[in-house]
Amino acid sequence: MPQSSQTTEREIERLTIERDELAAAAKRVSVQLQHFLNDATDPGTEALAAQYELSRILSLLSIDTSAVDEAQYLSRFSAIPSEIHGFLANRLPEDVHLNYQRAIGNRAVEEAAKDLRMEANAASSEGVQPHLTAGWLKAADHIDPIKGGGHFPSVLIQFGGAA
Template identity: 80%
Template structure:
């Protein structure tokens, strides 16, 4: 069921993607049914009628299989950040995509700030460069989202277009 805050454009996009996924599944069924009919000497009236009906319905649809093909192409073992970015960028509005990147970036910056504090405190405990410890701690607090630091990234990272990994 669609969310009440979802825009008509987002709902239309969601429905288009669902239609394309259903149409792609129907195409796969039609191909398998055709193989069955080709391999069987007497496929039967029901199989012939089903193949005809599937073909007729699919011919009426203008189908964009890129969404389905892209999702099937992405592999958890080989997808690059650039491929994942492209996949998400094609499906999410920029502000939603930026919020997603900021959630990940915020966690990474929080972890980095924590590590910087630990290094500063360890250096101070060992008497190494005590003059740098206050600056390191201020820097860690300045960037840490848990200490009212900024949102990172501040702009959408477009992998493969304007920098970013791979």
């Protein structure tokens, strides 16, 4: 498939998801506004007009709420790794998911290797035997993806019963 076609399909998919998320948010607002209208003794013309307009717009949209509904429980305050993994595993091909995990894993290993180098240099300045600190530096270079170390993780990490 040509690159421009893939880009167009991805853009359409992105816009569809954004539309569905916006429509789902509007639906939640509409429900809350309806609760307000039902509970208020005098909801006011603006509130009634807003509810009418939201209802009208929502009736015009045909939306796929499955992606939005499944994502709603992924609260930034309570999502756990297995929930996030399950969400991604159901939407991404395994190789794309692995590359995503590697982007995070490689960055963590780069940071650990940098920290090991800093410790080696600090130990060297404190008089620790040079062959020990040289080993630390060699180990840091061995694992650091920037210096040719492996990709981490090497296989897709599975959390819980997902994927």
